[in-house]
Amino acid sequence: MKKILAVAKWEYLQKLRSKAFLVSLFLMPVIIVAFGVLPTIFATTEDKDTKVIGVIDQTGVVARPLASRMESLYRLSNGQPNYLVHIIAGSSDMDFQQAIASATDQVVRNEMEGYCIIRDNIMSDSVVEYRSRNVGDFRLLTRLEGSLRNVLQERRLIQRGLDSRLLSELRVPMDLRTIKIGKSGETEEAGFATVWFTAYIFLMMLLFMVQTSGQLLVRSFIEEKSNRIVEVLVSSCSPTNLMAGKVLGLSALGLTQLGFWGLIGIAVSAQYGLHGIAPEQAALQFVYFILGYLLYAALFIAAGSPLTTEQEAQQVTSYLVLILIIPLVIALPAMQNPNAAWIKVLTFIPLLTAPMMAVRIPIQIPSATELVLTIALMLASIYAAMWVAGRVFRVAILATGKRLSIGEMLRLVRAD
């Protein structure tokens, strides 16, 4: 036990000071912010200048109400209108073609953001064309679409004889708020973004932890093997103790990482007055984290100890980490329907349990039966994986030169 602790202490302290670890420690929060928060911030950033939108209106009745709506409703932060609608005459066919040509010209010369074409049959088919160099301005498109719909609806209602003053009285502004109902019925305000972001953060943390510590572990194997330090190690303490010490040290490293990120998370959410996640959620996440981490550690030992070069190590670690990407991909459908059978099935695959739970727990805490079963399954898998890893490790760590084939490794595992 003393030797296990000596190995654990050494692995922990040396890796704590390694560049790879420090980089991941600080890089991870930066990346989370970069990928998770920045796009939202950019997407919600207000325009700085008024944008000019052209309208070519064959009907002659849509352009004006559209213009007044767009110009009055949306304002820049300095009080100026966000959009200026430039009505381009184009009633006759001849004029129409000319109008399009000149509007296009203005767009090309950056004098105009884009322009809409409203044709004669708009009232029947409701098709409007918007032409612009940038068709990805999500906010502008939403606003334009909303305004057009509004104007057209109004037109139709007025055609049916409704009073326009009555109309404005009847119009209902809509603001949909989502309230998440917890297990025992308590409610909290949680939008799609919050849930998605929480799940995403947990997944990324798991990914980063496994990636960093897996790489550190495999790299240390390779150094110890190529330098034959391992001979001294294995003559000083048994391979089993050596492996146990490494796993222990590495887990301590993972916990340090997790603790550090946790503190950052708490600090950030306190700063912005965000909801922290509920304690029971945090506790569950923590349990699955540790279990997932240990399982991957065993895999890294089994897959990493036979390796002899850095390149091989890179490949193996990336393949293993790739497994963790799967839940990232299916996170969205999982959120739409957390109770789908296939989601549950995936959760019961030990390699995916931890990342799947990272996604599922923020959405809806799975049933107690499911929790107990997955945890039991994880414990069993960890035990089995460590057992196999120990066998491979004992022999592979000493082998140099020729890499062991899969067949040879299987034989090692079976042989006593």
Next chain:
Amino acid sequence: MTLRISNLRKDFSNVRAVDGVSFEVTPGEILGLLGPNGAGKTTTIRIILNILQADAGEVTYDGRPFSEEIRNTVGYLPEERGLYRKYRLLETIVYFAELRGMAAGAAVTEALRWLERFSLLEYKNSRLEELSKGNQQKVQVIISIIHDPQLIVLDEPFTGLDPVNQILLKDVLLELRRNKKAIIFSTHQMEQAEKLSDTICLINKGRVILSGSLRDVKRQHGRNTVRLEFTGDASFLHTLAGVRKALVYQNTAELDLSDGATPQQVLAQVLSRVELRRFELVEPSLQSIFLEAVGARVEETPPPPLTVAAGSEKAP
């Protein structure tokens, strides 16, 4: 500690690396494990240290089989040198000492003492990669002896050390012998083996072909051996009448005379052809014994029993 190995055998996929090797080392004894490259020295050493398991045979430590406690009483310098390149000297030494069961505090004290002894104290906080090869090797020697082991196994400890450090290491080993440690060292350098060993064990192709106390081995081979020092071209010595075998170097030569030939006959022939500075009757060098034993082994099949009373009495 008395280490006894008997009839050790180890096979790798299609090679028998160690084939019936036996020897014994007692406290206060230095055993030189000799043999050409690939003879099975390192495999034998790894089995002694429980890094590899023998396919057959037995290793006992003070009469008992290997146990976890044994790990704390053996020291090992592997042949292929290497340490954690990025880590600091003192920390590394202390880590390995702790792995051998030392308490951290005692490990630091001892590490500093040995660093001073090996003139490495100024580097105690340097990274290992900043040290020269020779200095790294000295660090490894420290790691192999810091925990006061009773059995010390050094695989090629002298290669890579400059003459000053070779003398330093030799002094340390002799001191350890005085303190009743059992020491095994393997080497290709016969001069070192000759200076240090009490007993030798010469292995070739996995088999012991010569073993016993250095004195016995030499006496056994001490036929007519003549050592010369001269100036001039001495290549004729190889074909000289009455010379069974000649080792000719730039200015010196060692001649093994045929049965019946006398040193006088040889002297007479040599005098006329080179400028002789020295001519003496000597015990054969370990080098020539080594070459003869290994050479004979290579040429003849089946090999003749060259073993000098395996397990013979050690020098008193």
